[in-house]
Amino acid sequence: MQYKWFIDLGSHSAKLYHLESVELVKYCLRSWKWIQHKYDCHTIYTQLKNLLNEFSVNEPILAMGTAALRNNTTLREHAEQACNKLSIPLKVITQQQEAELIRLACQHHGYSNDYTIIDAGGGSIQLIQPDQETLFYSYGLNYLTQQFNLSDKPENRNIKPCIDWLTSQLPKPIDSFIYTGGEKRYLEHLAVPLTKDKCAKSDFIKLANQLAPKTLEELRSLSPFDPEWMDGAIASNCLIVALLSNSSEDFFMANNLTIVDGLPLIDFANRL
Structure with missing residues (x-):
């Protein structure tokens, strides 16, 4: 069908x-x-x-x-x-299938195979590396938000411990990486300068620092999607800061691709 x-x-x-x-x-x-x-x-x-x-x-x-x-x-x-x-x-679908779908989507849209692809969801995270070896994490943005109180009052958020913990969990070094799943629209909506999908490390750190002291209500008012989409924004920012800490580059690529964008590229009726 x-x-x-x-x-x-x-x-x-x-x-x-x-x-x-x-x-x-x-x-x-x-x-x-x-x-x-x-x-x-x-x-x-x-x-x-x-x-x-x-x-x-x-x-x-x-x-x-x-x-x-x-x-x-x-x-x-x-x-x-x-x-x-x-x-x-x-x-x-499995985490392996998620990874394949986002890899195909990025490849189809012209991104170089030299990038590590980051697919971060609420319940899991996939890192697809240039050699196509994939790292699977059984936790996602929901876990980070709960574990480090990232949707609590700003003074109760454990942002630095979250970043430090993620930095210890992620591979070193990471070269150039692509952060998928609506990140480009998020950055554009918040007026972060992008050059051909490229976001400078300094610009992102500035944004993360600006958002960290905002209340959940203030964050929701800034959403490029529906308001509650921003409930995971601090966790996502922590993940990107940790990735940048382990990266040898001073930038990352942002796009709006999701695993669903990979579906038209495979015979999903038989392979999923």
């Missing part, structure tokens, strides 16, 4: 895409936060149904789950039941 719509069910948000010609267009991002709130089959069914009705989705659609559904069997069962009621096939 040739799917025309895709919905990425992550640990923090749901993202809806439409395949137009050979490119995917993101229609919306919704921060449902299933893993933090009470949920059941009916709640998930209602949210999905309303989303599909809002955008008049009447063509074949595929739902894809990542770390949240991999790691929480109860949530996965509820999501499967909701998708079945809507006649939507749901595929829960």
